[in-house]
Amino acid sequence: MPKGLPRKSFEWNYCATCGSTLVQDHDGEQERPYCAACDRFFYRNPIPASCLFIADEQNRLLFGRRGVEPCSGCWALPGGFMELLESAEECALREMEEETGLQGVDPVLLGTCSSRSPDKGAVLVLGFAIRNWSGILTPGSDVRELAFFSRHERPELPFDAHRSLLAIYDTLYS
Numbered sequence: 138m139p140k141g142l143p144r145k146s147f148e149w150n151y152c153a154t155c156g157s158t159l160v161q162d163h164d165g166e167q168e169r170p171y172c173a174a175c176d177r178f179f180y181r182n183p184i185p186a187s188c189l190f191i192a193d194e195q196n197r198l199l200f201g202r203r204g205v206e207p208c209s210g211c212w213a214l215p216g217g218f219m220e221l222l223e224s225a226e227e228c229a230l231r232e233m234e235e236e237t238g239l240q241g242v243d244p245v246l247l248g249t250c251s252s253r254s255p256d257k258g259a260v261l262v263l264g265f266a267i268r269n270w271s272g273i274l275t276p277g278s279d280v281r282e283l284a285f286f287s288r289h290e291r292p293e294l295p296f297d298a299h300r301s302l303l304a305i306y307d308t309l310y311s
């Protein structure tokens with residue numbers, strides 16, 4: 138990249154290990170950011186995240202009104218990004234407790250969906266149904282309010298991946 142050009146946000150411009158400027162180089166079939174000093178390619182992979190389908194006895198689903206961007210103020214399904222050394226199921230149950238105050242068991246994987254994210258690049262969303270839970274609804278710091286919605290009351294979801302997973306949920310649990 139010529140000197141003086143503005144760096145693109147969310148692109149990898151520098152080596153995370155030695156700080157050298159990265160160049161695009163061929164790694165087999167793909168071009169990837171490469172550090173010549175470390176002889177290392179940098180792989181940009183989707184970030185795994187969970188999306189939670191928490192149902193009550195009437196098969197109403199729990200939505201949270203988002204308190205953070207993107208789509209702050211919109212009703213959406215609870216969930217969040219996986220941490221290192223955490224299983225997908227552990228991520229689902231941790232995010233559930235953080236965002237809703239509920240303790241769940243036996244999350245069931247519904248399916249996966251890949252999507253673009255304006256601030257994370259790409260996300261691999263893992264949908265989990267959690268029908269076995271206890272506790273008192275308590276909105277987490279990222280959530281303004283929580284409510285259960287029946288199929289006909291549900292707000293429109295702001296994320297494509299969540300809509301795709303909701304269609305799977307409805308096929309399995311309608």
Ligand SMILES: [Zn+2]
Pocket residue numbers: 152153154155156157172173174175176
């Ligand atoms: Zn380096």
